[in-house]
Amino acid sequence: MNKKRFFVIAILISVVTSVLLILFTADKDTLDYVLSARLEYIVAAVAVHLFALYLTSKKTQHLCSAVGCKISSRNAFFNLISGLFMAAITPSSAGGEPIRVLLLKTGSRIPVGKGTAVIIMEKMLDAFFMLLMLIPSFVIVNKYVVKSGVSTDFTNTMLFVSILCVVFVLIILVYVLIKPDGTYKIIEKIVNLIDKITKKKYEEKLDYVKQRVKGEIKLFYESFKTLIKSGKISLCISFVYTLFSWAIHFLILWFVLKGLNYTESLVDIFPILCATQILVLIIMLIPATPGASGIAEIGGYTLFSLFIPGTILAVVVIVWRAITYYINIIIGAMANLIVIRKFGFKPFDNPPDMTKESKSIKIEDSENNKS
Secondary structure (H helix, E strand, O other): OOHHHHHHHHHHHHHHHHHHHHHHHOOHHHHHHHHOOOHHHHHHHHHHHHHHHHHHHHHHHHHHHHOOOOOOHHHHHHHHHHOHHHHHOOHHHOOHHHHHHHHHHHHHOOOHHHHHHHHHHHHHHHHHHHHHHHHHHHHHHHHHHHHHOOOOHHHHHHHHHHHHHHHHHHHHHHHHHHOHHHHHHHHHHHHHHHHHHOOOOOHHHHHHHHHHHHHHHHHHHHHHHHHHHHOHHHHHHHHHHHHHHHHHHHHHHHHHHHHOOOOOOHHHHHHHHHHHHHHHHHHHOOOOOHHHOOHHHHHHHHHHOOOOOHHHHHHHHHHHHHHHHHHHHHHHHHHHHHHHHHHOOOOOOOOOOHHHOHHHHHHHHHHHHHO
């Protein structure tokens, strides 16, 4: 589908979902809360969001250092926001990474292979953080469900499933790192079995899947190997920045609540504040709509209802989404205009396929070893 259509669809779904939340949940008191809103807290929420992005860009900077490349804080921040626009209009927010890799090469003279390793590992650190926090998040949410008097069968089941998922994913990651070729052979057998069952009806598409999976596995393996060899300390510092950036990011919702005169203290609700947002982020990874439009609003409304009064719930979700999504679109679009003027390549053009860069990583790694 054309990326411009993705943009229109993403905005429409988000706006329609937000309007429906207001229409079906707002009451007489909602307008009073909106009119008495403290705008200084909303402005502070925007500032907190930008600061969280800055901390994320510091992670990019240290990962570049880990592969032996230097990038300034300014360029690292610009590189991060340059990918926000495409990430906001593509399923699972996957559209921003190739642009960032290309910009690392063009703007900071970081080879494509090393740039790919940096961006892939950046996402892997985020994924590791989410996996780390998944089980505690379900435990916290389950306690609030118990307080609300609702049956805990669903949350207990989800907790059990999440534990299995974490264990399963960790086993897969370890196996991929130890035996990448063996992993591909297993997947190839599964795809061939599907091809046999479907009587080669989707043979062409399944061949593409096999090649894409092979590329992804090699890319992940080479990226991880390059970073582990090049800079363990920078990698550890990058994970610390991951923790801080997400902790700051979760505070956006708190400032939005304060702006609408929410009275509970941060200390009391911080665990559930983080837990619900982590679960929303995981839900948003489902590649169902561009930029998780609609999914984020409905998921946020459902989970935030555990600790936010219904009177302001829809407004909180809309303002939270406006700060974490629409602002990303705005600053991402501004960054893309600069990219077009300065470097000439356009975000809507087809960026390089990151799965083809594992060979580049190998070449660059061997050159480093020679030197």
